[in-house]
Amino acid sequence: MKRILIVDDNSSVRGIYTRLLASVGYDVVEASNACDANEIVKRNPIDLILLDIRMPEVDGSIMYEVLRTFHKGVKIIVSSVYPLERQKKVIAGATDYYDKSRGIDELLQKVTKACS
């Protein structure tokens, strides 16, 4: 079973993704900020991270740099309400990019693709 970490400061957003991904059989872990996320990644094997960009204190782009330096194997889908080209500009080279307003089917598709 693949383990997915959701990093997002909005609890409603985390709630939706957790319910969706758990319902299709993923093991889901949540973090509301970059520091918590970092602790979780250090202690648990994580296959995929859904990473928000705009977060208080530590931004998603900084979090991404940290993850890429210390956890090279983990797949990361950048997940934000920013348009995709802006996401790619802020964080380059992620596994995939997801626009939060595009609906859960697209998210599911991208997660499945990244985990296969």
Next chain:
Amino acid sequence: MSGTVFKKYLERMMRSVRFQIGVLYTSVLGAILLIYSVILYFNLSYILYREMDANLERKSLAIMKTVKVYSRLLEPPPSGEMLGIKRVIHIYDVERKELIQWPVIMKVDRAWKREIDRLGLDRDYIAVISPKGYVLNRSKNMTGQAFKRLRAVFREEPADKIRVVNAISKDLKLRIMAWPVINRNRVKYTIVIATPIEPPLFTLKSKMKDILFTIFIVLVFTSALGSFFVANIFRPIAEITKAARTISYKDMSKRVEKKLADAEIIALVDAFNDMISRLEKSFQYIEEFSSNVSHELKTPIAIIRGESEIALRSPKNEEEYRKAIGIILEESQRMLRTIDDLLLLARLDYRPNVFKFEKTDLVAFIAEIYEQAALVAQSKNISVFIDAAVSPLIINADKLHLRRLFFNLVDNAVKFTPSAGRITFTVKREGAKAVVAVSDTGAGIAEEYLPKIFERFFSVDRTQRATGSGSGLGLSIVKSIANIHQADIRVTSELHKGTTFFITFPLL
């Protein structure tokens, strides 16, 4: 067709500063040179004529003196005088044998010959005219043309004053001096000397043509040179124009270089570059602001869509549906608040005239706010105090929006103050101003964030916003409402101790 094109080109050229400056300085320079040449010409010709007249005078005097000498030696006047005149005029012409050969007179002859050579009298026309106008004697060269001209000039009664005239015809240009010899208030006879106008004067006249041509050449040269300099001066302007054309919202990094430009142009270049910098900043602000707006509006939509899709994906129990609908409702309300806040901000910033101001007693007004704040704070077990002046403080206020200002501050105070904390209102007079302070014993704001708290969408802790009701626009609205009241807003804060907002209103 080509005619109109040429006309247009000509019109454009004539409207260029370069052309106008060129015409201006060329004509000024031309006028100066021309006036200078004309003055020089007249001055020189005056000097030359004066010189010539002085010569004529010397000759006349020499003639008169010599006539006197001869007449004294020959015979007593008046016959001696006539003989003297004849000898003076005809010293070269008359046959040697006709002349009296006395040694004394021969001596005078030699002296007179030397004098004639010295004065250049041999080239002149000499005549002696009686008071009635008859020619008593004349030099041999004065025949035909010269004689006619002389007669024409002196046809009228000879005057008793020295006269000088020019007699100019195509092949004979003469300057004539008439010198009356007066004895006992009567003109005895008049000595007339006509001398060819000297070559320098004609040289001067022909030189004038050369001078005019030189002026023309100088003007052509200076206009070309000036055109080059003016073009040099205007080159930075051309560069500014070029830079202005390339600057667009896509690339505002371009600036005009100011190497080797003149002071005025440097000022222009600086002003231009500053304007671009300000525009660049504005564009950055707009970009950031619209990105924030879209983020704040898209997040609730993403949640509403996600919740709806999850709810529709598979059958749920009633509680799950209720929860989903609850979240959807909450998010749509948040969205509405954000939109309302943005519209209010737009009105506050761009249409301050739509607000209704009236005389308001700030003390009574804050007392009202205090009561409502106490009710709100009760739920979190926060106590609210008021310390207000006794006498009324009258200000000009839009009550509806001023209430909004203080509620936003109270909202923040309640949100960031732990239970058992305190919120205090202070209202007092400070000179011609009324100051309201709203202070809390809450979390405080780090010093580094203090300058930013009034910025749109700025939030020290965005987690609070995700769970709470704020959109990050609350304090921006506070600031804008203060602005339309001509009120100053200031904030002091200490981390973990509390924050105080001071709003200073002008009193009526």
